[in-house]
Amino acid sequence: MIKFESVTKRYPDGTVAVNGLDLVAPSGQITVLVGPSGCGKTTSLRMINRMIEPTSGRIWLDETDTGTVSTSKLRRGIGYVIQHAGLFPHRTIVDNVATVPLMLGVDKKTARAQAMDLLVRVGLDPAFAKRYPAQLSGGQQQRVGVARALAADPPVMLMDEPFSAVDPVVRAQLHEEFLRLQQDLGKTIVLVTHDIDEAVKLGDQIAVLRVGGTLAQLATPADLLARPADDFVAGFVGRDRGYRSLGFADAGDLPTRKEVTVRLGSDFAAAAALAEDGWVLAIGDAGEPLGWLDASHPGTGPIGPQHLHRGGTVATEGGSLRAALDAALSAPSGRGVLVREDNTLLGTVTASEVVARIEERAAAERIEAAR
Amino acid sequence: MSSPPVGYLAAPDQPWNVQHYLDGKVGYVLGLLWQHLWLSVLPVVIGLIIALPIGYAAKRFKWTYTPLVTISGLLYTIPSLALFVVIPSVIGTQILDPINVVIPLTIYTIALMVRVIADGLRSVDETVLQAASAMGYSRFQRLLKVELPIAIPVIGAGLRVAVVANVGMVAVAAVIGVPQLGTLFSYGKDLFYYAPIVVGLVLSVALAFALDLLIVLAVRALTPWRKAVAAR
Structure with a gap:
C-alpha cells in the first residue's frame, strides 16, 4: 500500500505542483493518476521514490515512512517505467533487464537466467537478448523497460506514461499484455497518464487531479464515468460517458440466435x-x-x-x-x-x-x- | 658509440641519404622515438584525469558550463613556444627537465578535453539518467557505469585530436633541448642535413597515426553497442 499524507510540493519560485494530497494506492491494485498537464501527476509519482522530495507531508510504503530510508535502498525496491523506456543504450537487452538484481548482489549467471525468463514473460523473443536497445522497435523497448522494472521482483511499480510513445495498435497490445501480467503478479502499481481512456482501461481506481495539484475525484472507472464529482471531472472524462460506461457492464447471457x-x-x-x-x-x-x-x-x-x-x-x-x-x-x-x-x-x-x-x-x- | 652524434659537424656529402644517416644510429633514433612517445601520451593521460572532474562539474552545474569551457578554451590560445620557455622559470625546474614539456602539453589537453567531456556527458539522454537514478544508482555509480560509458565515443574523438596535436607539439620542445624526434629537425636544420629531418618526420607521422589508430580501436572495443546502432 502506498499512502500520501497531506503531501505538498512547492518549488523555490513559489509554484505549487502538488497541494495537500491525501491518497491511498491499495496493495495489488493499479491506481491511475490522471489529469491535464500541470496537475502534478508526475510530480506525485516521483515523490514516491523520492526522485522529487516533498516539501511537506509524508508518503508511506506499507509501514515505512519513505523519508526515513536511503534513496538507493528505497528505489531498488520500486520498479520504475518511463515513457521512452530509458534503456541503457550501451548494454544488451538481457543486461539491461539484469541491472537491479546485479546491483543487489545476485550473481551474473542467475541474474541473466532470470532476465531471460522475464523477457519471455513480457512477450519478447529471447533471440533479442543479445541485441542492443537501438535495434528494437519502440514497443519492444517498452516491453524491455517493463521487464527491467520487474527484474528484482519489487512489490511496487511506478509507471510514468509508459505507453504514450508507441502507436495505437501497439499500445492496445501492450495494454492487454500489461493487464494479463498484472493478473499474475499482483503488484501495487501507480500509473500516470494524460489519457482518460487509458486510465479507464487500466485502472482499478482512478485519481483525477486538477491543475494546482489537488485531488478532484478518486473512484473506480465505472463510478467515474457514471458519477463525475463536478464539472471539471465531467469535462475531463469527456463525451460518450454513457456509452463508455457500458464497457464496465457485464453483458450476461444475451439472447443469441443460431446463425446459418x-x-x-x-x-x-x-x-x-x-x-x-x-x-x-x-x-x-x-x-x-x-x-x-x-x-x-x-x-x-x-x-x-x-x-x-x-x-x-x-x-x-x-x-x-x-x-x-x-x-x-x-x-x-x-x-x-x-x-x-x-x-x-x-x-x-x-x-x-x-x-x-x-x-x-x-x-x-x-x-x-x-x- | 657513447655520446649521441649530435653536434656542429660539417655539412655531410649526401644530405638526403637516410640509410647513410641511420648507419649506427638506429638505437639512438629509436630512443628519441620512445621519448617522443611518452612525452606525447603522458600529458594526454594526466590531462584527461584532470579534465574529467572539471568537465563533469561543467555538466552538473549548468551555470559553470560557459565560464569553464571558455577559460579552458582560452588556455589553448597560449603559444606553446612561450609556455616551453616560461614554465621552467615559473616552477623552478632544470631547463632540460622533461616536466617542462609535460606540463604545457597537459594544459593543452585539459583545454581541449573539458569541453569534450562536458559535451559528451550532456549527450546522454535524460530518460536514461532518470531511469538509472530510479533504479537506485548513486550519482557516482551512475557517472561511472552509465554516463561515462555512453560518452566514450565523444571522449574518444576528443582524445584523438589531443594526442595527434601533442605529437606535433612535442617536436617544438626541441627548442628547449628536451630530446625527442624534434631534436632531429633542429639538428638537420643546423647542418643542412635533410636525412635526419626525413627520419624524424616519417617517425612522428607514423607515431601520430599509430596512436590515433590505437584510440580508434580502443573506442571500438569499448563500445560494441555503437556498431549495432550503426547497422540500423
Whole structure:
C-alpha cells in the first residue's frame, strides 16, 4: 500500500505542483493518476521514490515512512517505467533487464537466467537478448523497460506514461499484455497518464487531479464515468460517458440466435442462397467467424477471403455490453457476432436486443437505488 | 658509440641519404622515438584525469558550463613556444627537465578535453539518467557505469585530436633541448642535413597515426553497442 499524507510540493519560485494530497494506492491494485498537464501527476509519482522530495507531508510504503530510508535502498525496491523506456543504450537487452538484481548482489549467471525468463514473460523473443536497445522497435523497448522494472521482483511499480510513445495498435497490445501480467503478479502499481481512456482501461481506481495539484475525484472507472464529482471531472472524462460506461457492464447471457454459416472455399451461389437479409456468415475450419458474405453481389466459384466484409467487430461471451452493442452496430447484417472463449461461433444478437438488456439493467439499478 | 652524434659537424656529402644517416644510429633514433612517445601520451593521460572532474562539474552545474569551457578554451590560445620557455622559470625546474614539456602539453589537453567531456556527458539522454537514478544508482555509480560509458565515443574523438596535436607539439620542445624526434629537425636544420629531418618526420607521422589508430580501436572495443546502432 502506498499512502500520501497531506503531501505538498512547492518549488523555490513559489509554484505549487502538488497541494495537500491525501491518497491511498491499495496493495495489488493499479491506481491511475490522471489529469491535464500541470496537475502534478508526475510530480506525485516521483515523490514516491523520492526522485522529487516533498516539501511537506509524508508518503508511506506499507509501514515505512519513505523519508526515513536511503534513496538507493528505497528505489531498488520500486520498479520504475518511463515513457521512452530509458534503456541503457550501451548494454544488451538481457543486461539491461539484469541491472537491479546485479546491483543487489545476485550473481551474473542467475541474474541473466532470470532476465531471460522475464523477457519471455513480457512477450519478447529471447533471440533479442543479445541485441542492443537501438535495434528494437519502440514497443519492444517498452516491453524491455517493463521487464527491467520487474527484474528484482519489487512489490511496487511506478509507471510514468509508459505507453504514450508507441502507436495505437501497439499500445492496445501492450495494454492487454500489461493487464494479463498484472493478473499474475499482483503488484501495487501507480500509473500516470494524460489519457482518460487509458486510465479507464487500466485502472482499478482512478485519481483525477486538477491543475494546482489537488485531488478532484478518486473512484473506480465505472463510478467515474457514471458519477463525475463536478464539472471539471465531467469535462475531463469527456463525451460518450454513457456509452463508455457500458464497457464496465457485464453483458450476461444475451439472447443469441443460431446463425446459418458457410465455410470458406464452398460454392458462392449455394452460399448466397442461404443468406438472410442479403448476408451470410463465413466461418473457418476451427469454427471461428471470419466475416460476412454479401449475397446481393453474387460471384461464381469458391468463396475466398477477398469476398468477405471485415468491418464487423466480434464480442466474446461474458464480455461487456459495450462490446456486444458494438458488434451488433458494426455488423453489415445488423446481427452482432458473439464467440465463445475459444473464439468459436456462439451465435448472433441484434442491437435492439442488446439495448433491451441495457434498459433492463438500468431499471434494476433504479429500483435498487430507490430502496 | 657513447655520446649521441649530435653536434656542429660539417655539412655531410649526401644530405638526403637516410640509410647513410641511420648507419649506427638506429638505437639512438629509436630512443628519441620512445621519448617522443611518452612525452606525447603522458600529458594526454594526466590531462584527461584532470579534465574529467572539471568537465563533469561543467555538466552538473549548468551555470559553470560557459565560464569553464571558455577559460579552458582560452588556455589553448597560449603559444606553446612561450609556455616551453616560461614554465621552467615559473616552477623552478632544470631547463632540460622533461616536466617542462609535460606540463604545457597537459594544459593543452585539459583545454581541449573539458569541453569534450562536458559535451559528451550532456549527450546522454535524460530518460536514461532518470531511469538509472530510479533504479537506485548513486550519482557516482551512475557517472561511472552509465554516463561515462555512453560518452566514450565523444571522449574518444576528443582524445584523438589531443594526442595527434601533442605529437606535433612535442617536436617544438626541441627548442628547449628536451630530446625527442624534434631534436632531429633542429639538428638537420643546423647542418643542412635533410636525412635526419626525413627520419624524424616519417617517425612522428607514423607515431601520430599509430596512436590515433590505437584510440580508434580502443573506442571500438569499448563500445560494441555503437556498431549495432550503426547497422540500423
